Amino acid sequence: MNFKIILCFWFACLVLGPGNLIAQDQNIRITGTVLDGSSRQPIEFATVMVGNKATQQPITGATTGADGSFSVEVQTEDFYVEISFIGFASRKIEDFSVVDGAVDLGELSLSNDSQMLDEVTVRAEKSQTEFKLDKRVFNVGKDLSSTGASALEVLNNVPSVNVNIEGDISLRGSQGVQILINGKPSVLAAEGGNALGTITADMIQQIEVITNPSAKYDAEGTSGIINIVIKKEERKGLNGSVSLNTGAPHNHSFGLSLNRRTEKFNLFTQLGAGYRELPNDSENINRDLVNNTTIFSTGEEFRNETFYNFILGTDYHINDRNVLTLSGNFAYEVEDQPSQTNFSYVDAAGTTLSEWVRTENTQATNPKWQYELQYKRDFEDSEDHTLLFSALGNFFGKDQSSEFFDSTVSGSDSDGTQRTRSDFQEAENTFKLDYTKPFSKEFTVETGAQYVINDVSNDFAVNNLIDGEWINDERQTNIFEYDQKVFAVYGTGAYEGDKWGLKLGLRVENTDLKTFLINTNETNDQNFTNLFPSAHTSYKLSDAISVQAGYSRRIFRPRLWDLNPFFNIRNNFSIRTGNPDLQPEFTDSYELASIFILGKTSLNFTVYHRYTTDVVERISTFENNVNTTMPLNIGTNGATGLELNGKYTPNNWLSFTGDVNYNYFNRKGELEATSFDFDADQWSGKLTTKLKLPAGFDFEVTGQYQSAEQRIQSRQSDQVFADLGLRKKILNGKGVLNMSVRDVFASRIGETITDQANFYLYSRRQRGRFITLGFSYGFGKGEAMEFSGARRHH
Structure with missing residues (x-):
């Protein structure tokens, strides 16, 4: 479609004015009906322009009605007619x-034109953030932050949200965040799966960031909720996209997405396969300050994965008011985890008494099945009057075996061989019923x-x-059974006017948790009921300034691996284990936020306070140069913070997005008559610069800084690192070439120092630079996508 011609047409209409369109005696009436060429449905509001053949300038025009028909009059026979509508190719x-x-043009069919859609509307559609009553809404546009990208990349451009190199998602620096799809748990957002990376940016309508969730949402997760809202897909026919990626270290994948929509059914499928390597360099120092002996260890670990993922589902539109959705996901991973660690044992005089090498060979298979069933009913009185039932279930298994070989290099004999096996099975089912009823335009109950x-x-x-015989280590052998059931009911009431809104809610949750160590007959049964109130209000001072305040009570239940008491013996001098007696954290969260729209600049300023009881922190115990860390509940933490998000777009080819978060916290706690009271602060910052370069290239660079953080026993060192990306659309916008570099300067280093009275610990871990090259192509009415995937957490 020629956009300039349409602008000229509208300008001509304004200049001519209604008085000049009054029919004259010699006028010629032009009539016709405009239809969608694929569905044969009438197109409303299509533009009908009548132009002069000699000058090629607009004469007059009209728009089509609800039935696609139009009627327009001209005073000359030397004319042509051009029909156009956004999303379709123009017809002359x-x-x-x-x-x-009279001229009767009859039925005029228009065909789809995705390239035209990109040229006309995409450039004006930019991602932006706005306030709702109890959330921040990031409306996904077609800027670089989303074009040709996966959901993970879009999330990484949302203020307060960060996606690290392994696909882990954090909110305000905390990974205790819950991911929802359309307001509910989903196969596509399950922790540790690859499916979230296959959601394409063009599928996403908006992302809701809920840092202080209301009682409607699960009380789990202290740092909040991220809800990805998928568009209501209306494009009929077959749509899809395919992608290929390669990278260094090895990161190769193939993704395919297909969607077939009819009047009653929307069939969708996604599949992906690939291979990735996740190297990790590590260094550890374990120093006994009583005996002045030290264990030094340095090594390289790999987590190599061959993965397959398949999703199949359908939406069945029973009628205009009832929709049934059923989908399933099967994922399978084959893991290979080779590692080699070099050890040395040094005495007080600095003499090396022994050196040896520990080699690991670990193999694992991880099958995973998931299902999702959803029924939604819309009521006739209001589009917001809905009933939604959903069921989500998943099963994850891990069959893993490891062998460890210790080979003496020098000094005393350190030879030894160990092996471990693990048969892990997890099943989780979530059933949810939600009812929303608006009683008026302003008042709604959920x-x-x-x-x-x-x-x-x-x-x-x-x-x-x-002595050539395998002997079971009974101290580290057991069967751990974990059974948790959580039942919740909630109610909220909201008033939302043009300027002011208020939402109050209460959630009641009962948790029944049982753990059982079969071999040693150890049990831990917990049953507790908690109230989780919430209150939110917002006020719109003007079109440019809005404020929002909120309160909620949250819970962080111990994760499975925090409770599981088994040891990780990859480095048998630095061991992590769980604590089956761990209690949940409870947090009271308060925040006051404001948003300012100042011309080309938007600012979001938030003040928040969180008070947490029974804080979970990993504590080290040290014996015979062996450091064992175990999570324990230790005291309280009060944190007060400031967060500033801003975006400045000086012109259409340059933009800056910044995010700064500072918090001061007060820890109080005691363990075995030792006080752990202290005050500290921490801050982080992120700045993203986006450039539109010549020849259709888009460039993006992000720099991040995370300050040092004081913990009860240790101190986490600061980090500074940068990521960049380059993208170019090809093949009339249907294809996308992209390159990304994570941790450009290989400066993202995790360093922890623990300096206690009797021992000193130093730990350093680094993954290094990751480079990825990709090509994506959309066919049918699909758009190019990028296939990605998160690393498993099991």
Whole structure:
């Protein structure tokens, strides 16, 4: 479509004015009907322009009605007609017959044109943030932050949200965040899966950032909720896209997305396959300050994965008011985890007494099944009057075996062989019912219930090779059973006027948790009921300034691996284990936020306070140069913070987005008559610069800084790192070439120092630079996508 011609047409209409469009005696009436060429449905509001053949300038025009019809009059026979509408290729008619002062063009079909859509509308559609009553809404546009990208890339451009190199999502620096799809748990957002990376930016309508969730949402997750709202897809026919990626270290993948829509059904499928390597360099120092002996260890670990992922589902539109959705996901991973660690044992005089190498060979298979069933009913009185039932279930299994070989290099004999096996199975089912009823334009009530069942079994064993015979280590062998059920009911009431709104809610949750160590007959049963109130209000001072305040009570239940008491013996001098007696954290969260729209600049300023009880922190115990860390509940933490997000777009080829977060916290706690009271602060900053370069290239660079953080026993060092990306559309916008570099300067280093009275610990870990090259192509009415995937957490 020629956009300039349409602008000229509208300008001509304004100049001519209504008075000049009054029919004259010699006028010729032009009529016709405009239809969608694929669906044969009428197109409303299509532009009908009549132009002069000699000058090629607009004469007059009209728009089509609800039935696609139009009628327009001209005073000359030397004219042509051009029909256009956003999303369709323009059609020009020059051959016609004038009969009795009239031209009947009949039915005029328009065909789809995705390139035209990109040229006309995409450039004006930019991502932006706005306030709602209890959330911030990031409306996904077609700027570089989303074009040709995956959901993970879009999330990384949302203020307060960060996606790290392994696909882990954090909100305000915390990974205790819950990911929802259309307001509910989903197969596509399950932790540790690859499916979230296959959601393309063109599928996303908006992303809701809920840092202080209302009682409607699960009380789990202290840092909040991210809700990805998928567009209501209306494009009929077959749509899809395919992508290929390669990278260094090895990161190769293939993704395919297909969607077929009819009047009743929307069939969708996604599949992906690939191979990735995740190297990790590590360095550890364990120093006994009583005996002045030290264990030094340096090594390189790999987590190599071959993965397959398949999603199949359908939306069945029973009628205009009832929709049924059923989908399933199967994922399968084959893991290979080779590692080699070099050890040395040094005495007080600095003499090396022994050196040895520990080599690991770990193999694992991880099958995973998931299902999702959803029924939604819309009521006739209001589009917001809805009933939604959803069921989400998943099963994850891990069959893993490891062998460890210690080989002496010098000094005393350190030879030894160990092996471990793990048979892990987890099943989780979530059932949810939500009902929303608007009683007026301003007042809405929500109520519902949720039931979550989580059942886990982990059969774990360690064996040592002694005199040619495998001997079971009973201290590290057991069967861990974990059974948790959470039942919740909630209710909220909201008033939202043109300027001011208020939302109040209450959620009641009962948690029934049982853990059982079968071999040693150790049990831990917990049953508790908690109230989670919430209150939110917002006020719009003007079109440019809005304020928002909120309160909620949250819970962070111990994760499975925090409770599981089994040891990770990859480095048998630095061991992590769980604590089956761990209690949940409870947080009272308050915040006051404001948003300012100042011309080309938008600012979001937030003040927040969080008070947490029974804080979970990993504590080190040290014996015989072996450091064992275990999570414990230690005291309280009060944190007060300031967050500033801003975006400045001086012109259409340059933009800056910044995010600064500062918080001061006060820790109080005691363990074994030792006080852990202290005050500290921390801050982080992120700046993203986006450039539109010549030849259709888009460039993006992000720099981040995370300050040092004081913990109860240790101090986490600061980090500074940068990521960049380059993207170019090809093949009339249907294809996308992209390159990304994560941690450009290989400066993202995790360093922890623990300096206690009796021992000193130093830990350093680094993954290094990741480079990815990709090509994506959209076919049908699909758009190019990028296939990505998160690393598993199991």
